Amino acid sequence: MEQMDSGTLVTLVTIIVAGVGMILGAILPAIVEGRAVLRALEGMVRQPEVANDLRNTLIVAMALLETTAIYVLLVMLILLFANPLLDRFFPVG
């Protein structure tokens, strides 16, 4: 660890953070969306006549819940592919 210069260390930490952040950002929205589907299905079983309304609300709500996962994905993509801080503070070569 002592032989690594700061540029390599920062790049390594960036990769690890991107991986861990993406894992968390994928698991948590998935758990919450699963719970939303569970409640919607229970409601559909209890009252089949409002199943259509429930389905439309469910689709819209899942897209909204997915949004924060998309935010995490975008930040991770920027970290990995278009990171401006790495190039500014630790120029390669």
Added chain:
Amino acid sequence: MEEVFPEVAFWIFGIPVRDTVVSTWFTMAVILGGVVLFRMTRPSALEMLVEFFRSTVADVMTGVNVDPYIPYLGTLGLFLAVANNIGVVPWVCTPTRDINTPIALAVTVLIAVHIFGVQKKGLWPYLREQASPMIVLDIVGQASRTMSLSLRLFGNIIAGEIIVAVIYRLVKPIAPLPLIVLSLVTGVLQAYIFMVLATSAISTAVRTKDTAGAS
């Protein structure tokens, strides 16, 4: 991997024109050509499409006459439903994978909300309605809604593109096909979501106390 990020296709009078702009023109041509074709052979299909848009908008905007808003919202839904999926055509890229296209559409939603409010209620009553103690939160809310609309659309489309590009690099060439089919589904879904959220935003601007209850 480089083809995921947009690049300049040609220059007109010194202004660079990106390949996503050319794709937008192609999408417009496809939509117009499709509509002309359907009008000649089977107009009932077009009626069903307009009825679908009208019923979707009327479900969100309860209690108001939705006919003035169908052209704008139907255009949003139809353009996005075609544009998100036009990438399967060879040599054509999806216009929404450039961050500028979703941002432009979200800004038009922002402007359209105010224009529809003024059109429905008149300039001074609308402005008087906006002058409440919540106006700072309203402005912040509108900015964040614009950003979230554009980032949601852009993020979904670009995620699909990057995954397909990465898998294409690893396993050629048949492996990305199921992912492309999946991104067809998310393309249509994101177009529907964009239209429903734009409808909800417009309904907050045009609702009055006697049509209360709109989402």
